Amino acid sequence: MLEKINEAISHIRAKGVLRPEIGIILGTGLGQMVSEIESIIEIDYADIPHFPVSTVESHKGRLIYGTIQNKTVLAMQGRFHYYEGYSLQEITFPVRVMKLLGIKYLLISNAAGSMNPEFKKGDLMLLDDHINFLPDNPLRGKNHDNLGPRFPDMSQPYSKELNNTFIQVSKQLDIDLKKGVYVAVMGPNLETRAEYRMFRQFADAVGMSTVPEVIVANQMTLPCAAISVLTDECDPDNLKPAILDEILAVAEKAEKKLTKLFVHVIKQI
Numbered sequence: 047m048l049e050k051i052n053e054a055i056s057h058i059r060a061k062g063v064l065r066p067e068i069g070i071i072l073g074t075g076l077g078q079m080v081s082e083i084e085s086i087i088e089i090d091y092a093d094i095p096h097f098p099v100s101t102v103e104s105h106k107g108r109l110i111y112g113t114i115q116n117k118t119v120l121a122m123q124g125r126f127h128y129y130e131g132y133s134l135q136e137i138t139f140p141v142r143v144m145k146l147l148g149i150k151y152l153l154i155s156n157a158a159g160s161m162n163p164e165f166k167k168g169d170l171m172l173l174d175d176h177i178n179f180l181p182d183n184p185l186r187g188k189n190h191d192n193l194g195p196r197f198p199d200m201s202q203p204y205s206k207e208l209n210n211t212f213i214q215v216s217k218q219l220d221i222d223l224k225k226g227v228y229v230a231v232m233g234p235n236l237e238t239r240a241e242y243r244m245f246r247q248f249a250d251a252v253g254m255s256t257v258p259e260v261i262v263a264n265q266m267t268l269p270c271a272a273i274s275v276l277t278d279e280c281d282p283d284n285l286k287p288a289i290l291d292e293i294l295a296v297a298e299k300a301e302k303k304l305t306k307l308f309v310h311v312i313k314q315i
C-alpha cells in the first residue's frame with residue numbers, strides 16, 4: 047500500500063502540489079467552495095495512479111490545489127461511497143495520500159437525514175461523534191504499521207480544537223450550527239420507518255459517507271472535522287417519500303452558508 051501511495055504522491059507533486067496545509071473533502075453542499083480557491087492546479091483522479099474514479103455523473107472527480115485566505119488547500123471534488131461498489135480501502139486511499147502529502151487538517155462535508163426533531167432541513171450539523179454502521183471497516187486486513195496502529199483510539203474522532211473553531215466562527219457569522227452524532231449506513235436506499243426509529247435512539251443524523259475517511263484520519267493522527275447538511279427530516283411517525291431532487295435542492299440552498307463557514311474556519315486555522 048505504501049508503494050501505491052508513493053506513486054500517487056509522486057504524480058501529484060510533479061503537477062505542482064508542494065505544500066498543502068488543509069485537506070477538504072467537498073461533499074454535497076460544498077460545490078461552491080471551489081470558486082473560493084485561488085491559483086488553482088487541477089488534477090483528474092483518472093490521471094492519478096491508484097486513485098478510484100467516480101462513477102456518479104454529478105460527482106466530478108478531481109483534486110484541486112490552491113489557496114483560500116492565504117492557506118494552501120487540497121480539495122477533493124468528488125468523493126466515493128461504499129454503495130457505489132468501492133472497498134473502504136479504496137474510498138480512504140486519497141485521505142492517506144493527502145496526509146502523506148503533508149496536510150495538517152482534514153475538513154469534510156456531507157448530506158444527511160435529520161432524525162433529531164429539533165433539527166430542521168437546511169440546518170448544518172457539526173459532527174461531535176459517529177457510529178460506524180457500515181458492514182465493513184477501512185482498516186480491515188493486514189495492518190501497515192508505518193501508516194498507523196492496528197487498534198487506533200477513537201475516543202475523540204473529531205478534533206476538539208477544530209470543532210471549537212467551527213462553533214466560535216459560526217457564532218461570529220450568526221450561523222445556527224447544530225451538533226450531534228452521525229450514523230453511517232451503506233445505502234443506497236434511504237431508511238425505512240423502522241430503521242429511522244431504531245437509528246434515532248442513538249444518533250441525530252444518518253448518511254452514507256464520512257465515517258471511513260474519519261477512521262483512517264484518526265489512524266494517521268490527522269485532526270479532522272465534518273459538517274452535515276441536513277437535507278430531509280426523518281420522522282418515522284410522519285415520513286414522507288424522499289425525493290432526491292428535493293434533497294439536492296436543500297443541499298444547494300445551504301451551500302452559501304456552508305461555504306462561508308468553511309472559508310472563515312480556514313482563515314482561523
Ligand code: HPA
Nearest residue numbers: 157158159252253254277
Ligand atoms: N438517509 C441516509 N442518507 C441520507 C439521507 C437519509 O435520510 N438524507 C441524505 N442522505
